[in-house]
Amino acid sequence: MKFxxxxxDEQMQFAERQVPGDGTFAAAFRCPRCGRSVxxxxxxxxxxxxxxxGVKIGGRTLDAPPLEMVRSAIxxxxxxxxxxxxARRSVWSGAAEERLxxxxxxxxxxxxxxxxxxxxxxxxxxxxxxxxxxxxxDLGLEGM
Amino acid sequence: MSFRTYHEVAGPDxxxxxxxxxxxxxxxxxxxxxxxxxxxxxxxxxxVGKSFVTAHLAAALARSGRAVGVLDADFNGPTAAxxxxxxxxxxxxxxxxxPRSGVNGVRCVSMAHxxxxxxxxxxxxxxxxxxxxxxxxxxxxxxxxLGDVAWGELDYLLVDLPPGLQRLNELCDLLPSPPDVxxxxxxxxxxxxxxxxxxxxxxxxxxxxxxxxxxxVGPQFPGDAGRVLSEEFGIPVLARIPWHxxxxxxxxxxxRM
Numbered sequence: 001m002k003f004x005x006x007x008x009d010e011q012m013q014f015a016e017r018q019v020p021g022d023g024t025f026a027a028a029f030r031c032p033r034c035g036r037s038v039x040x041x042x043x044x045x046x047x048x049x050x051x052x053x054g055v056k057i058g059g060r061t062l063d064a065p066p067l068e069m070v071r072s073a074i075x076x077x078x079x080x081x082x083x084x085x086x087a088r089r090s091v092w093s094g095a096a097e098e099r100l101x102x103x104x105x106x107x108x109x110x111x112x113x114x115x116x117x118x119x120x121x122x123x124x125x126x127x128x129x130x131x132x133x134x135x136x137x138d139l140g141l142e143g144m
Numbered sequence: 145m146s147f148r149t150y151h152e153v154a155g156p157d158x159x160x161x162x163x164x165x166x167x168x169x170x171x172x173x174x175x176x177x178x179x180x181x182x183x184x185x186x187x188x189x190x191x192v193g194k195s196f197v198t199a200h201l202a203a204a205l206a207r208s209g210r211a212v213g214v215l216d217a218d219f220n221g222p223t224a225a226x227x228x229x230x231x232x233x234x235x236x237x238x239x240x241x242x243p244r245s246g247v248n249g250v251r252c253v254s255m256a257h258x259x260x261x262x263x264x265x266x267x268x269x270x271x272x273x274x275x276x277x278x279x280x281x282x283x284x285x286x287x288x289x290l291g292d293v294a295w296g297e298l299d300y301l302l303v304d305l306p307p308g309l310q311r312l313n314e315l316c317d318l319l320p321s322p323p324d325v326x327x328x329x330x331x332x333x334x335x336x337x338x339x340x341x342x343x344x345x346x347x348x349x350x351x352x353x354x355x356x357x358x359x360x361v362g363p364q365f366p367g368d369a370g371r372v373l374s375e376e377f378g379i380p381v382l383a384r385i386p387w388h389x390x391x392x393x394x395x396x397x398x399x400r401m
Contacts, residue, residue, distance in 0.1 A: 002157045006147055014158030023270055029158065044270035045277070051269075052280035054287070055164040064168075066241050066292040069284045075266045076258040081236045106258075109236065 001057075003038060005031035012038065017058045019136050023047060027057045061139060062117055071107045078105035083113075090116040093128045100132075114139065172291035173320050175240075179213070179298045182323040183354065183401075184315055188342025190307035192330045193359040194218075197385070198304040199227035199247075201326075204391070204398035206248035210299040213243060215289050216254030217315070218306035219265050219282055225254040233257070240294035253293050255285070283314045290318060300401075302326075309345045322351040326382070326401075329369045330360045336369035343377055355382040357397065362387045 003012035012029040015037065019025050023044035030037045040057070042050065050057060054069045070076075092100070096115075103111050118135040119127050156162075176182065185198045198214060206212045216224035225231050230246030234257050243251035255265060267274070267281055295301060303323065305311045316322045325346045329339040346353060358370030361384045370381045383397040 001159065001161070002150055002153050002155070004147060004153055006145070009148065011153050011155045012158075045273045048267075048269050049277045049280065052277045052284055053161075053165070054168060054284050055159065055161050057159050059158065059160045060164060066236055066239065067288045068292075069281070070258065070288050073267050073269070073281055074258060074285075075263070075268055077260045079233055080258045081241075082233045083236055113238075 001040075003029040003040075005034060005036060007031075007036070008033040010034075012036075014058045017056075017137055025050075025057065056139070062114065062121070065110050065113060068110065071110045074106075075104075076106035080106055081109055083109035090119055091126045093126055095129050096127045096132060099129055168287060168291065169318070172287060172318055175291045175293070175295065176301070176319070179295055179301045181299065182301045182303065182319065184303045184305055184312060184323040184325045184346075184351070185328060186305040186312055186325050186342055186346065187307060187328045187335075187339055188309060188345075189329065189335045189338035192328050192335055192339075193385075194307075194328045195223045195227060195304050197326075197328050197357050197359060198302050199224055200389070200394040201397055201401070202228065202250045202300070202302050203247045204394035205300055205401065206250045208395070208398055210398075211249075211297055213251040213295050213298045213301045214253075215293075215301060215303045216252065216256065217286055217289070217303050217311050219255040219285060221306065222254045222256035222259070224304050225252050225256045228252050230254075231256070237294075240292055242294055251295065251298070253289055279310065282311075283318075286311065286314050287318050309342055312342070312346060312351075313349065316349040316351065322346075322349050324352045324354050326354050326357060327373070327379075328357045328359055329373060331358055331365050331367035331369050333367055333369065336367065336372055339369065339373060340376070343373065347377070353377060353379045354401070355380040357381075357383045357385060359385045360387060361385060 005012050008031055010031055010033045012031045015028040015030045017027045025042050025047050027040045028037055115127055115132055115135055124131055185194050187194050202212045202214050214224050216222045228246030228250050230244040230252035232244055235242040243253045246252050327339060327343055329335045356370050356373055358381055374381045382400045385393060
């Protein structure tokens with residue numbers, strides 16, 4: 001998928017991604033010549049379809065964790081996985097822990113690991129709800 | 145209004161979708177490098193005992209010293225984990241999921257490991273127009289079961305396919321080269337006709353047809369589907385499984401593999 005600025009005949013560049021949490025996603029693209037921006041707004045069905053391909057609009061910044069799509073997409077049992085404890089070594093604020101507790105158990109371990117990796121990669125000492133919001137947008141974590 | 149088309153705009157797409165898909169394929173390829181032989185157990189017909197054959201063949205191969213894995217690709221009717229005594233949680237690490245060990249050390253991953261008892265495979269998110277994306281999600285699940293499971297060194301990875309042809313086609317698309325196929329039929333004319341289509345599809349995908357297993361042989365299901373298909377496709381009937389097979393039945397099939 002490419003976006004072309006018709007006025008400049010210039011390919012627009014990916015700028016940012018947003019996941020509002022309602023099953024949709026948005027991606028912004030900017031013309032490097034004139035600065036004009038457009039937003040791609042995908043409805044829930046389109047979002048689901050993109051998700052089913054296991055790709056991220058705007059590209060990936062982290063490698064996909066094991067069974068990423070399966071764990072994100074299916075309604076699975078709470079005790080399906082035994083996790084290693086790597087993600088538990090990161091520091092979580094109380095509010096972040098509370099928000100994480102609302103993630104379904106089936107997928108919580110993977111979500112926790114993704115946020116921990118994001119924090120480590122960005123030199124973030126403590127994971128807070130604000131860090132989670134930023135990571136969601138940066139990584140395209142729809143529904144996480 | 146006239147403007148350039150996708151291919152006329154020379155720059156890569158900002159998402160690198162092709163690269164992401166390429167990375168997915170590379171992951172599958174890399175993971176399966178340690179697997180000597182991938183065998184899809186297929187039929188094209190439901191209810192002929194594919195999973196039963198898969199599980200007993202896997203156990204027999206393992207009993208004779210081979211390292212064997214079973215990928216249960218029947219996501220909507222998963223039974224392999226139960227048949228192999230491999231139920232329970234999956235251990236998940238940084239890079240991969242560990243398959244569960246079952247009878248004779250057969251390694252198994254199944255959708256049954258992930259679903260609540262008695263619950264169907266269901267996806268989160270909007271259900272509208274689900275026929276559009278459901279197939280893509282199941283294909284992605286197959287890709288992840290191939291590429292994200294630490295199968296390790298295997299002599300055989302048996303892939304237990306559901307009825308129909310869709311999963312076989314997905315498997316052929318995902319693997320670096322088409323799998324070998326072991327085809328299960330029962331003796332009846334109805335099974336023969338359905339299995340013929342599946343075998344034809346497999347051959348057209350350049351899969352190597354190893355042979356046929358004629359299951360449920362006995363007076364309950366009269367017919368000669370195994371013989372007819374064997375002659376038609378020039379492949380052997382590797383086993384004729386009676387209603388009450390013995391361990392020796394499976395041992396002989398394993399040896400003929």
